[in-house]
Amino acid sequence: MLTVCGELGMKFEKLSLEDEPELSHLYQEEIPVVLIDGIQHSAWRVDPAKLRAALSK
Numbered sequence: 001m002l003t004v005c006g007e008l009g010m011k012f013e014k015l016s017l018e019d020e021p022e023l024s025h026l027y028q029e030e031i032p033v034v035l036i037d038g039i040q041h042s043a044w045r046v047d048p049a050k051l052r053a054a055l056s057k
Helices: 002-008 021-027 048-055
Strands: 033-036 039-043
Touching: 002 048, 033 048, 039 048
Parallel strands: none
Antiparallel strands: 033 039
């Protein structure tokens, strides 16, 4: 994720579910989860090509 975001010059924010109980409750079975503009993009595995395409829109 960092590599793709870096290539595209985009900000990446990593959150700890220990610090975000609400997110922990929502995504407990889908860690790690990737959100783009608050919408779930992927869970468990991140496909760099799909992430790059989604961020390039």
